[in-house]
Amino acid sequence: ETGVTQSPTHLIKTRGQQVTLRCSSQSGHNTVSWYQQALGQGPQFIFQYYREEENGRGNFPPRFSGLQFPNYSSELNVNALELDDSALYLCASSIGTGVYGYTFGSGTRLTVV
Amino acid sequence: AQRVTQPEKLLSVFKGAPVELKCNYSYSGSPELFWYVQYSRQRLQLLLRHISRESIKGFTADLNKGETSFHLKKPFAQEEDSAMYYCALSWGSGGSNYKLTFGKGTLLTVNP
Numbered sequence: 001e002t003g004v005t006q007s008p009t010h011l012i013k014t015r016g017q018q019v020t021l022r023c024s025s026q027s028g029h030n031t032v033s034w035y036q037q038a039l040g041q042g043p044q045f046i047f048q049y050y051r052e053e054e055n056g057r058g059n060f061p062p063r064f065s066g067l068q069f070p071n072y073s074s075e076l077n078v079n080a081l082e083l084d085d086s087a088l089y090l091c092a093s094s095i096g097t098g099v100y101g102y103t104f105g106s107g108t109r110l111t112v113v
Numbered sequence: 114a115q116r117v118t119q120p121e122k123l124l125s126v127f128k129g130a131p132v133e134l135k136c137n138y139s140y141s142g143s144p145e146l147f148w149y150v151q152y153s154r155q156r157l158q159l160l161l162r163h164i165s166r167e168s169i170k171g172f173t174a175d176l177n178k179g180e181t182s183f184h185l186k187k188p189f190a191q192e193e194d195s196a197m198y199y200c201a202l203s204w205g206s207g208g209s210n211y212k213l214t215f216g217k218g219t220l221l222t223v224n225p
Binding site for chain 2: 033035040043045048050055056096098099100102104
C-alpha cells in the first residue's frame, strides 16, 4: 500500500509567478484535500476534491485553484504569488467521506521571494 | 464557524510523568475529533480518533461535550512521545465530505 506522495518537496518562486503542486493519493482513496501550514500554525483547509469535483473550499482567494484527475491524483495551482503564500502545502487523502480521518503527505515547502 | 483551541504552545514533562494536552473546540454540529502527531522530520499522522474510542501508544482522549473539550492524556510519558501534537475537528455540511480544522498545535517535550 502506497501512501500520499507530493512533488516537488521544495520550491522557490518569485512574487507574481504561478506555481503548480502535485499530489498522488493513497491507493484506493478518492477524496483529496489541500492544506496550507504557515510557520508556527496548524494546517488550514484550502479545498477538497471528490470524484474530480470541488467539494468544499476554505477561506482562500480564487487564485488558489485545483484539479483532481480520474486516477484521484490532484494538483494545487496558485496564481499571482504573494510573499504570504510562503508555507508548507499538505495534501491529504481518504476513502469516501473522510469521517475516519485523512492520510497526509510530507508536503511541499513553497518559498516566495 | 468551527474553531479548535490548543492553549499550550509548549509542554515539557519528565519521563514517567503523566501528560495532558488540552484541546477545546467550538462547533454547532455534532463533533468528530482527532489527534494528529508529527514526530521530528516525519509527516503528520493520525494518532487517534474519537469515533473509534481507541487507545494508541498509551494515549487516550475523551470527548466532553459539556466542556467542549477533547484532551489527550497519557499516564506515563516516554521520551519517544516528544513531538508536535495537533487537535483537529472534522466537519461537513450539505452532504459534503468531511474537512479538518486544526488547532495551532502543542510541542511536547519529554525529558529524561
